[in-house]
Each structure stands twice: as C-alpha cells, then as structure tokens.
Amino acid sequence: MSQSAILLIHCPDQPGLVALVTEFVHKNRGNILDLDQHVDQDLNHFFMRIEWDLTNFVIPREKINDYFETLIGAAYDMKWSLKFTDRKPRIALFVSKASHCLYDILQRHGTGEFDCEIPAIISNHEQLRYIAERFEIPFYHIPITKETKAAQEAKTKELLEDFDVDFIVLARYMQILSDDFCTHFSHRIINIHHSFLPAFKGARPYHSAFTRGVKLIGATSHYVTADLDEGPIIAQDVARVSHRDGINDLKRIGKDVEKRVLSRAIYLQLKHRVLPFGNRTVIFN
Amino acid sequence: MSQSAILLIHCPDQPGLVALVTEFVHKNRGNILDLDQHVDQDLNHFFMRIEWDLTNFVIPREKINDYFETLIGAAYDMKWSLKFTDRKPRIALFVSKASHCLYDILQRHGTGEFDCEIPAIISNHEQLRYIAERFEIPFYHIPITKETKAAQEAKTKELLEDFDVDFIVLARYMQILSDDFCTHFSHRIINIHHSFLPAFKGARPYHSAFTRGVKLIGATSHYVTADLDEGPIIAQDVARVSHRDGINDLKRIGKDVEKRVLSRAIYLQLKHRVLPFGNRTVIFN
Amino acid sequence: MSQSAILLIHCPDQPGLVALVTEFVHKNRGNILDLDQHVDQDLNHFFMRIEWDLTNFVIPREKINDYFETLIGAAYDMKWSLKFTDRKPRIALFVSKASHCLYDILQRHGTGEFDCEIPAIISNHEQLRYIAERFEIPFYHIPITKETKAAQEAKTKELLEDFDVDFIVLARYMQILSDDFCTHFSHRIINIHHSFLPAFKGARPYHSAFTRGVKLIGATSHYVTADLDEGPIIAQDVARVSHRDGINDLKRIGKDVEKRVLSRAIYLQLKHRVLPFGNRTVIFN
Amino acid sequence: MSQSAILLIHCPDQPGLVALVTEFVHKNRGNILDLDQHVDQDLNHFFMRIEWDLTNFVIPREKINDYFETLIGAAYDMKWSLKFTDRKPRIALFVSKASHCLYDILQRHGTGEFDCEIPAIISNHEQLRYIAERFEIPFYHIPITKETKAAQEAKTKELLEDFDVDFIVLARYMQILSDDFCTHFSHRIINIHHSFLPAFKGARPYHSAFTRGVKLIGATSHYVTADLDEGPIIAQDVARVSHRDGINDLKRIGKDVEKRVLSRAIYLQLKHRVLPFGNRTVIFN
Structure with a gap:
C-alpha cells in the first residue's frame, strides 16, 4: 500500500495560496488525494489540509519540511505541520x-x-x-x-x-x-x-x-x-x-x-x- | 365529540396517592383516558397528570374543584390546576x-x-x-x-x-x-x-x-x-x-x-x- | 433495600381499568412507585406498567399471580407478566x-x-x-x-x-x-x-x-x-x-x-x- | 460588493486535476475564495467545487466557459457547470x-x-x-x-x-x-x-x-x-x-x-x- 503525506497549514490570507501549495505538490509529482481549505473571513486567516501520495514524489521525506519552508512557508508567514500516514501516532x-x-x-x-x-x-x-x-x-x-x-x-x-x-x-x-x-x-x-x-x-x-x-x-x-x-x-x-x-x-x-x-x-x-x-x-x- | 377534564397535581409523596385520585375519578363515573405520574425520589415529591372523559361524570364541571379539594386535595397538601379540553387557551x-x-x-x-x-x-x-x-x-x-x-x-x-x-x-x-x-x-x-x-x-x-x-x-x-x-x-x-x-x-x-x-x-x-x-x-x- | 414488583398488563380497553389495578395494589398495602398507562385509540387496547414496593404488601409473592388472575385478570381478558426487581434476569x-x-x-x-x-x-x-x-x-x-x-x-x-x-x-x-x-x-x-x-x-x-x-x-x-x-x-x-x-x-x-x-x-x-x-x-x- | 464565479466539476480521476484548475483560476488573477474536492475511490471519479472572486479576473464572464473548455475541460473529459453569485436563481x-x-x-x-x-x-x-x-x-x-x-x-x-x-x-x-x-x-x-x-x-x-x-x-x-x-x-x-x-x-x-x-x-x-x-x-x- 502506498504512503501519503499530510500538510496542515495556516497563515494570514492572501490571493493565490491554494494554487501555490497545489503547484508545489503537483510539480514535484505528488498526486493530491484530498484537499480542504477554509478562510475565516472575520480574521482574514487561511487554513488548509492537503494529503498527497508519495509514490512518485521527488522530494525525499526528510527534506519536505525544508523545501516547503524555503519555497513557500517562510515567504507567506505560514505555520504548518507535516505528517506521514505510515507513522503510527x-x-x-x-x-x-x-x-x-x-x-x-x-x-x-x-x-x-x-x-x-x-x-x-x-x-x-x-x-x-x-x-x-x-x-x-x-x-x-x-x-x-x-x-x-x-x-x-x-x-x-x-x-x-x-x-x-x-x-x-x-x-x-x-x-x-x-x-x-x-x-x-x-x-x-x-x-x-x-x-x-x-x-x-x-x-x-x-x-x-x-x-x-x-x-x-x-x-x-x-x-x-x-x-x-x-x-x-x-x-x-x-x-x-x-x-x-x-x-x-x-x-x-x-x-x-x-x-x-x-x-x-x-x-x-x-x-x-x-x-x-x-x-x-x-x-x- | 366528548369533552374531557385534566388535573395537574403535585404534593409531598406518600403511599396511596395514585389510588386515591383514580378512585375519585372512577367512582364518579369518569373514564380515565390518560394517566401519567412521577415521583421525584430526591425531593420526595409526587406529580400527576390525569385526563378523563366527562360524558358520564356525575360532578358538574363548576364543582369539580370544590369536590376535589374537599375530598382529597386539602388533606394531602396538594396543589393542582384543572383544565377542560373544550376551553381554547x-x-x-x-x-x-x-x-x-x-x-x-x-x-x-x-x-x-x-x-x-x-x-x-x-x-x-x-x-x-x-x-x-x-x-x-x-x-x-x-x-x-x-x-x-x-x-x-x-x-x-x-x-x-x-x-x-x-x-x-x-x-x-x-x-x-x-x-x-x-x-x-x-x-x-x-x-x-x-x-x-x-x-x-x-x-x-x-x-x-x-x-x-x-x-x-x-x-x-x-x-x-x-x-x-x-x-x-x-x-x-x-x-x-x-x-x-x-x-x-x-x-x-x-x-x-x-x-x-x-x-x-x-x-x-x-x-x-x-x-x-x-x-x-x-x-x- | 426494599424490593418491588412490576406488572406489565394489556387487554381490550374499557372504563375503570386503571382504578381497578391501582386499588388492587393499594388495598393490599403496596406502595405504587411508578405507573404508566397507554390506550391505543385505533385498536381500543389498554397497556399498563405498574411498579410497587413489596415491603408491606400483604399478598405473598408466590400468590400474587393467582390473586391478580382471580380478582381482575380473568374478568377483563388481561394478559400480564409479573416481575420482581430482586430477580436478576x-x-x-x-x-x-x-x-x-x-x-x-x-x-x-x-x-x-x-x-x-x-x-x-x-x-x-x-x-x-x-x-x-x-x-x-x-x-x-x-x-x-x-x-x-x-x-x-x-x-x-x-x-x-x-x-x-x-x-x-x-x-x-x-x-x-x-x-x-x-x-x-x-x-x-x-x-x-x-x-x-x-x-x-x-x-x-x-x-x-x-x-x-x-x-x-x-x-x-x-x-x-x-x-x-x-x-x-x-x-x-x-x-x-x-x-x-x-x-x-x-x-x-x-x-x-x-x-x-x-x-x-x-x-x-x-x-x-x-x-x-x-x-x-x-x-x- | 464583489461578485464571484463557481465551477462545479466532475470527471474521471487522474493526478494533477486540482493543480490544473487552481492554476487556471490563479493565473488569470482570480482569487480563490473556497475550494472543496472529493475523489470517490470506488468509482475513481473526481468532484470539485471552486469559487473565486471575479474582481481582477482577466477572462470576461461570457468567455469563461469557452476558455475553461479549451484549456482544461475537453482534455480531461470533464462535465461542469458555471454559476455567478450575482445571478439570482x-x-x-x-x-x-x-x-x-x-x-x-x-x-x-x-x-x-x-x-x-x-x-x-x-x-x-x-x-x-x-x-x-x-x-x-x-x-x-x-x-x-x-x-x-x-x-x-x-x-x-x-x-x-x-x-x-x-x-x-x-x-x-x-x-x-x-x-x-x-x-x-x-x-x-x-x-x-x-x-x-x-x-x-x-x-x-x-x-x-x-x-x-x-x-x-x-x-x-x-x-x-x-x-x-x-x-x-x-x-x-x-x-x-x-x-x-x-x-x-x-x-x-x-x-x-x-x-x-x-x-x-x-x-x-x-x-x-x-x-x-x-x-x-x-x-x-
């Protein structure tokens, strides 16, 4: 059975966030299995959960956090946590x-x-x-x-x-x-x-x-x-x-x-x- | 369509209350349509709702309160209210x-x-x-x-x-x-x-x-x-x-x-x- | 802790059933703890559950069924079952x-x-x-x-x-x-x-x-x-x-x-x- | 108050669909307000609802359907319907x-x-x-x-x-x-x-x-x-x-x-x- 990664993300809202994250996953050959996002209009805050299949994903697991931070996270003031479905809590x-x-x-x-x-x-x-x-x-x-x-x-x-x-x-x-x-x-x-x-x-x-x-x-x-x-x-x-x-x-x-x-x-x-x-x-x- | 009377009763609990009230209705030829009672064990308090058909009831409507008080209510420290289903609230x-x-x-x-x-x-x-x-x-x-x-x-x-x-x-x-x-x-x-x-x-x-x-x-x-x-x-x-x-x-x-x-x-x-x-x-x- | 008896009764409906059963319990010095009854208007059928404390009840347990049958049950075509709360199912x-x-x-x-x-x-x-x-x-x-x-x-x-x-x-x-x-x-x-x-x-x-x-x-x-x-x-x-x-x-x-x-x-x-x-x-x- | 467009899409599932659609919206300067997608694993079928703000969107309303069909819809065998929030049903x-x-x-x-x-x-x-x-x-x-x-x-x-x-x-x-x-x-x-x-x-x-x-x-x-x-x-x-x-x-x-x-x-x-x-x-x- 294939394994997948999950990102739970939140940050101040602005245009283009969903596209940015989906592109990050897609360009690196991750297949998005599930995506849900929410914007709190009162707080102008963005929330997202994205899960993708790791089978063909080109970034090694242990580097995903680094890459995500460098490419997106830091620039948009995001807080996130990364989980893997094959790691039993x-x-x-x-x-x-x-x-x-x-x-x-x-x-x-x-x-x-x-x-x-x-x-x-x-x-x-x-x-x-x-x-x-x-x-x-x-x-x-x-x-x-x-x-x-x-x-x-x-x-x-x-x-x-x-x-x-x-x-x-x-x-x-x-x-x-x-x-x-x-x-x-x-x-x-x-x-x-x-x-x-x-x-x-x-x-x-x-x-x-x-x-x-x-x-x-x-x-x-x-x-x-x-x-x-x-x-x-x-x-x-x-x-x-x-x-x-x-x-x-x-x-x-x-x-x-x-x-x-x-x-x-x-x-x-x-x-x-x-x-x-x-x-x-x-x-x- | 026949009319009915409803008594909502409460009082300190003691043995025999249900029998007393049902007997009052039955002896006076009222047919009990619905009866529900409850005893609050913590408070030792008795609650009852009884509804009966008035068709053959021998006590005239306007005297039911008096009779009930005299025969039962006063002796058992009851509080009650009497309603008639043909009186639209x-x-x-x-x-x-x-x-x-x-x-x-x-x-x-x-x-x-x-x-x-x-x-x-x-x-x-x-x-x-x-x-x-x-x-x-x-x-x-x-x-x-x-x-x-x-x-x-x-x-x-x-x-x-x-x-x-x-x-x-x-x-x-x-x-x-x-x-x-x-x-x-x-x-x-x-x-x-x-x-x-x-x-x-x-x-x-x-x-x-x-x-x-x-x-x-x-x-x-x-x-x-x-x-x-x-x-x-x-x-x-x-x-x-x-x-x-x-x-x-x-x-x-x-x-x-x-x-x-x-x-x-x-x-x-x-x-x-x-x-x-x-x-x-x-x-x- | 005191024990109680429960009767589950049903029979064709007619006036006076509640009074009859409550009188049976009360006259024999049972204290009614809980009573609930229901009449199915479409079927003209009567249902009742009555629970009473046996502490002072004068009829011995093993004779309650007989007495109930003789005094009430048979005459009113009742079906009933008698349970005791101290008998664990x-x-x-x-x-x-x-x-x-x-x-x-x-x-x-x-x-x-x-x-x-x-x-x-x-x-x-x-x-x-x-x-x-x-x-x-x-x-x-x-x-x-x-x-x-x-x-x-x-x-x-x-x-x-x-x-x-x-x-x-x-x-x-x-x-x-x-x-x-x-x-x-x-x-x-x-x-x-x-x-x-x-x-x-x-x-x-x-x-x-x-x-x-x-x-x-x-x-x-x-x-x-x-x-x-x-x-x-x-x-x-x-x-x-x-x-x-x-x-x-x-x-x-x-x-x-x-x-x-x-x-x-x-x-x-x-x-x-x-x-x-x-x-x-x-x-x- | 700004107006928005909604696409309801479904098609056979394959990798990259979410990224494709979000890119279509984002590249044309639409701000995604709400995105929800679902894949039925048994049927291998993809479903999506995406809503975006039209304020800066560069494709004129009446051409969105055409563009979407040409750029994405036809190639991926999609069925979709396009709605505008300022059109009262x-x-x-x-x-x-x-x-x-x-x-x-x-x-x-x-x-x-x-x-x-x-x-x-x-x-x-x-x-x-x-x-x-x-x-x-x-x-x-x-x-x-x-x-x-x-x-x-x-x-x-x-x-x-x-x-x-x-x-x-x-x-x-x-x-x-x-x-x-x-x-x-x-x-x-x-x-x-x-x-x-x-x-x-x-x-x-x-x-x-x-x-x-x-x-x-x-x-x-x-x-x-x-x-x-x-x-x-x-x-x-x-x-x-x-x-x-x-x-x-x-x-x-x-x-x-x-x-x-x-x-x-x-x-x-x-x-x-x-x-x-x-x-x-x-x-x-």
Missing part, C-alpha cells in the same frame, strides 16, 4: 476509576479502527489495572497528593518522553494538571468533559444539570490548556433527558455521550484532521 | 423584528395544530405589523423606552386582561420585562432564548458561541422569571455547526432551532402537559 | 466475529449498569473467545453448517435451558435462526440489525445504503420472529454520513449506532419496560 | 393543500435567507391561493385529471419557460409528474418525500410507519426522476416518535421534519453546493 491514556471510555478506546484500538500505538496507561488509582492487563498494555500507577504533585508530574513527563508519546488522552482522568504540564504538552492533551461546554464547567456537571432542569445533557472533547475547561473544542454531542432521570440516570446516559465524543476526537486527531487556532479548531472532514 | 404573542417564530406559530395556528385563540400580537416595533395583517390578527404597537417602560407595561397588562389572555409567548421579543410583570404572570410567560441554556445567557449568544468555538448551537424555551434566562426550562434542542459557519450562519441555523423549540413548548402548554415545580418542569408526554 | 449473548457490541455489553455489565447474569457467550466462531476469557464468562463454540444446523440449535436450546436463560441477545450474530427456534423463544430474542428498518433489510445493508446515497445510516434493535428483520422494534437511532464516507466509513460509523441501540434495548428489557403487542412495542420510560 | 413552487412547507419557504425568501426569485406558485388546487396573495406572488391554478394531465403539463412547461425558471420545488405537491416532464427538467426538480427513504416509498408513508412500529420517522429531499422516490437524495432528517403517537401525531411531527429538510435542500441548491452524479449527490458544505 503513539498515545498515552490517563484514567482514574471509570472504565467506559477506556474500554471504548481499547476496543477500537484492538480492531484497528484506531490506527495507533498505546504504549502506556497511566492512572492515579489502581482500580483499572485489570483492564490494562486484559488488553496487555503496561499500566503505571502514579498516585498524586497535593504534596507529591510536582514530583509525580515530573515522573510522568519522563515516562511520556521515554515512550515517545505524540499525544495524551484524558479518558475521565479526575486530576487537574499543572499549568506547566499543560503548556509543555500544548495541543497534545485531549480531555473529555462531561458537560456541554461552556455550560457546567468544573466539578459535578451532572448535579448542576439536574438542578438546572435541562432537557439535554452533553459532553465536550477539547485540548487541555491552563484554563480549566476552556481549551479549543474538538467535538461535542448531546443526549435527551427528562424529569424522570435522576442524577444517576444522567450519569448513565452521559457515559454514552462521553465515550462517543472522546472517541470521535481521538479519531480526528489520529487522521490529522484537527487544526487548533486560538481558542477554536478547524476540523477537516 | 388564549395566547398573546410578543414580537420585535424577527419573523421566523411568528410565521411558524401562525402557520400552526392556521392549520389547527395549535388549538387556541390568538387575540393579539404586541410589539415594541412596527416592522411585523404586515404579518399580523396578513393573518388578520389585531396588532398593537407599544414602543418602550427607559422612561416609558412602567407606563407601557401597565398598558400592556390592561390589554392582556381585556383579552382574557391565558398565557404570553415571547416570540423573539427583544425587551426585558420588569420583575413586577414577570411575577404578575408567573408561569404564564414562555420565552425562547437563542442558546443552549445555561450556556450563553444574556445578549448576543451567537457571537459568544462563535467566539467559544462550540460545535453545536442550541435554543431553550422556558418560563420567564425575574431572573433573566433562569426560569424553568420547557424544551431545548441543538443543531450541529462547524468552523465553516460564521456568525451569520449561526444565526441562520439557529433560527430553525428557535422556532422548532418554541413551537414545541407552546404545543406542550396548550395540551396542559407542563407542570413547573421550583426551577424545573415535569413534562407529561 | 439471565441473558445469553450470541456473537460471531465483531467485538464492538460484545465489549459494550460486558463493560456495562461489569460496572453494574446492566443488572443481570450472563451465564454464557455462544458463538459460531472461535474469534471472540479471548474476550469471554478476559471477562471470565463461559464461552461455547457451536459451529453451524447447513447440515448441522438442526442438531446444533437443539444443543444450543439445551444449553440455554440448563442455564435457565431469560432472554437471548444477538450481538451481531451472523446466523439466521430457524423458525422453530424463533417461535420457541418468542419475545425472548433481541437482535441488532445494522440498518434503519424497514430500509435495507437482509444482508449487506451498508453496501445498499452507500449505493442508494442516503445521508443518514441507522440501526434497529428488535425482537426476532420467523420473518427476518420484521419483528417488533424496540429501539432505533441514526448517524449522519456524507458522500465522503465510503462503505468502510459507513461500517465504522454504524458500529457506534449499533452498540448504542442494542444496549438501549437491553437496558429497557432488563428494567421490564418493553411490552410487545402484535408487531409493535410499547416502551414505558 | 428563479424557482417555481408547486403545492397542493398542505401549507407548512410553503410558509417556511416564503418566510425564508422574505427575510433574504433564500436569495432567489419566486416568479410563480403553481397548484392543482385552489386552497393555498390566499397564501400566495398574502405574499404577493402570482398563483396559477392548474387542475389535473387523468384525461387532462398531458395538456396541463404542457401548459405548465410553457409557463415555466416564460418565467425562465431555473428549478422547481415540489413543496408537498401531491401529483406524480410524467416521465417526460421529469426528464425534461432533469436535476431541476426538488421534491420532499415524507419518509426516510428508501423506507416507505409511495403513498401514505406515515400510515406504514405507524403499522411497522418504527421509533423514528423521517423526511427526504431528492431530485425527481422518472422512478418514483428513487432520485438522488439531497438531504434527510428524522424525529423521534413513540407508541404514544398515533397517525395524526406522526403527521404533525413529520411536518416539522419535512419543512426543515426541504428548506435545507433548497438552500444548498441556491448556493450551488449540490452535484448530482448517478443516483447519488456530492454536497459541498
């Missing part, structure tokens, strides 16, 4: 006690729907170790107290670097990460929050939803930033509830939404279809 | 400049889907008068400034009393009602707010939704209380949006959700299926 | 090669969301044995060919009787059951079909959906009858697709809908909220 | 007796959401004339019987040509058009069918949905072809129903879905975002 899963998102991810990983490596499951609790063992994935118990937080995060960071992790998924991980940690892994941590953000930020969103008497509950997957529950949103969905649903029903119904939304965000990330910009995301799909 | 529509909800309501009224009287359309602007005229419904232009607000609300209240209005629908009425007015018409004013409450309360919710980069936008229909956008929610729905949608797209897509959600709330109200309790609603459907 | 899972529904069910079972026993997983293939082993549930490989079908179904039936199974879940089981088997377990087999029935009955529904160019795909959970994909529907849902989605995308997106819809149907069945009648179902929720 | 509405879709369309037209001309409303009944009059749009009553059908269709065709109509919207028009008429206006007639096609084709879909006991009902907007309800689908949506909903409820709930789906299809058509191919559509949005 490596993700670390952070969990606490709830198993629904973890099983959902591991089942998708096991059947190949999630085309990635999962070198580690990390948890502040022991409860889900048995699941990691069932799926034969190394499990690391890194308990955290107020006193040990800094040291444990340092240890975690080391582990993630050892494992050459591309991004982190917080699959109902019930610990707030330090600002440093968030900044270090900027746009590389995906969280699932159990509410329809920006409604019900912070702790116990289902209790708040119940008290407010909403008729829909939701879940939101977003990149983690130092501002709690304020990072760029990747995916959201909702489910219908009624007065018949007590708090435990909201939790039960919400779990379905959580796992669906988180897995959707992971899928988009694995396919290199998410481009964060400021506090928003462009989703190419 | 009378509603007043408040509008400003946007026509989408107004047309949606008038079309449903015209085809009989909304089985009600609409004696008046009231507006702080002249723009939608032509629609009222097209549908041959009296239109009252009651402009409001900071200085005239109290006087104009007094005038409005008088008008509503003259028309014997049961409830008021704010069909994108862009004025904040005074606390007095809200309290006077408690649980009798239905508003549509153009966001998924409690997210994006107050002004310009589509702008806020755009800035936050949400992937779904919503609308909420609720009873109006003195606390802006905080009243009991009757209906909510959402629509999917993407980074491609600018603020004007959000407004356009949102209109569809607004009119659908508001009309849903009106329908439920007209069928006597909404029971507000505290800051929540029980929807019998 | 016993379900058998039938699978073939796809793991997504199986994991979803086992995860819910493991966390107590599905309050039931799963004494056996039965399959015509070996592929999913490892999942059964991970969850420590006995796995039975019962391969089926045209020639062995009758014998293998007989063996299966025996197994199910040994395990005292209440109902069977076909979690993407890719074998057509014989008419005899379907009839023997009437209203006791729940299937998930990977289309929005009645569209795309039979084999390869995602291929058909792709060819027809639909913009939504769906899944349907239903009781199995001798007529393939024609049994009473319990739950349905859909997901949005576009021209960008090839057949493999439809399959991937569809899996999410399938597992959600099947688990919804199982949950309703476990809570005794499904009453099949003719080719339809009444869902009390 | 002209649509004719066909109705019978139901008003909900008609009002929805006219309200959107009136507020500018539908940027088009509506030179005529045509009906086989007189019932909705008053709505046309309210909106001051010419209404043509063209009654149809088996005997008069051919003559009346000829008269209709003439009318449509006089009005220079771009496409026709069947807004719950309850007449089957002749094969000739369908062929003559190929891909220019948009219908709304009141079911989730391909389920419940033909007459009385809500009755069939009720009988089958489905838990969701739907509506489908599609191009009309000689095969009834078999044309390429543009938009679909569904709404949740339950056993409580009789046939009249399905009709009521369905109307909401019908008008939403039809208006969605019209909007896409007006924005030149629909490309029919075989029996499917590519929707660029």
